[in-house]
Amino acid sequence: MISLTHDSEILDLKIREIFGDLETKGFIIQNASIKHTDAIGNYAEVVVKNKTTGRSILFWYIPPRIHPGGISIFLQNDSGDTFSLSEYLTQNKLESQLSRSIVLANYDGKFDENIESLLKAAKAIIFQYLDKYLFGGEWESIPIQWGDMK
Secondary structure, eight states, rough: OOOOHHHHHHHHHHHHHHHHHGGGGTEEEOHHHHHETTTTTEEEEEEEEETTTOOOEEEEEETTTTTTTTTEEEEEETTTTTTEEEHHHHHHTTTTHHHHOOOEEEEEOHHHHHHHHHHHHHHHHIIIHHHHHHHSOOOOOOOOGGGOOO
16 A cells, blocks of 8 residues: 555645746745644645745645545635635536546546646646636635535
8 A cells, every 4th residue: 555655745746747837926835744633634735835925725635535536725815714626616616527627536547647637637727717816816715615524
């Protein structure tokens, strides 16, 4: 069985490859770290943060035994308010194909290829629909549906 540390290293590498161009816009990609909550246990987190605006993208890799989606992606503002990419798509009634594209379980193949495909889809969604939140002064309050994980 491959370890969470190994998976987090792949996630970190793929985020740097796909989101690395954000560094030209003042963002810093922090190293992957292993976190823990009582609700979900251990998970890997990579934060892409703009130190000037305080806006961030949080990537959580949660082992499939706990979260079949595998990856949760959040946007966060300088006050710590957060919303998930999937909840944004649901609340704004955007096509379900977009929502499916950010669920790791919907990809068939090697882990690193699946992560890469998911992150490319997420980047396209963020740049098409959420750039005003990531780069601008706008913010939307979207409640996170924690389900059984709260």
